[in-house]
Amino acid sequence: MQLVSGIFHLPFTNLITALTMVPHPAFQIFIDMVEGYMPMPEYDRQLCYDHMEVIHVPKGTVLEAPGNIPQHLYFICGGYLRNFHVNAEGKEVTADLGGPGRFFTSYTHFANRTFSNETIECLTDATLLRVNQKSNEYLYAHGSIIKEFTIQLFSQLMELDKQRVEELTTLTAEQRYLNFMETHPGMLQNVPLQHIASFLGINPGSLSRIRANLVA
Template sequence: MNILLAIFVADINLTSMHDKLLQYIHSNYHFSQKEIEMVQHYFEPVSFSKNIVIEEAGKVPNYLYYIVSGYLRLFYMDENGNEITTHINCPPGFFTSYSHFISETVSDHNVECVTACELLRITKENLDHLVKQSHAMKDFSISVFQHSIAYNENRSRELSTLNAEQRYLKLLKDYPEIIQHVPIQYIASFLGMKPESLSRIRRKIIN
């Protein structure tokens, strides 16, 4: 499906969307009025329906996304043609194939809207321009990158040290609402197990 056809801009409250990003930033960083206006200028509001791939494998990622609402996943195709989900993000937060976006290299991952999503997006060129003009945005961008590194390190550790049931219980503790919005096969893949294994764990917990 043509990505452009999947974008719908009607009924988007642009001010409200930018306000959510600015509130997220202002929780730890103070932006001047000029910097606020720059953020509003460079972050483009977009909405997508569910099951739309907004960044395709085999290409350099076009955008860094801030999730106002909805769920995104990062996945790749293995040698057998199976979809392997490596990241699921709950709002709010930033999302992309991050290392490839930063280095402007071809990614082997797809970014897909699991649900309908309201997003703010920015190109690498505009992000670099914004960072050069705003010390606060530079500090904030560094913190986002550091958070991404820490998240990946923690996820690798959990996959290697926790058993399947422990990984599922931790996911429910950290993101209790995820099970209501994300299909079970994506959650199972993200947790490193087959859907039937996760179904058995869920039945065991319920019983």
């Protein structure tokens, strides 16, 4: 180590090594989410640093295209994503919307390595952690808490999917929108209204009238 004008300087090669050892701030968002379920040991953190990749993607980017096997599982550190497919009438149907603190992909196709009819796109600029299937399996097999965390997380996601199906069949359109407003306030400012309407199973015109009535 050299001291120049009162400032310590590492030799260039050592400086590069030191910088590469500092995890990207996006990882802390992920760690905080995990620790909402259980403590995350340093060993597991290091596995994630080694096997997950930070990417910054602009609005409109297609992360996973239909007709392919999904290549990555994403964790949203910042921004909003949409999962949609095109139905027999040629209309886009929004199957899922995701914001900060959520995992996101075409889960069944990613896990089973099957071809997907779904598109994963960025609705805003986004900062993401991503992991491919091989690295995901390695984390699952070698992490001390990652397997248990994954089981808990996807059990929760399944319950949320079940709840959404129940709401589609038991709640009115206005009740579904009010629930969405309460549980996903950030999406109202970042997700186009037609995508929210599709996700909630509401005609866009009907949703516009509901919104107008709520502010009247």
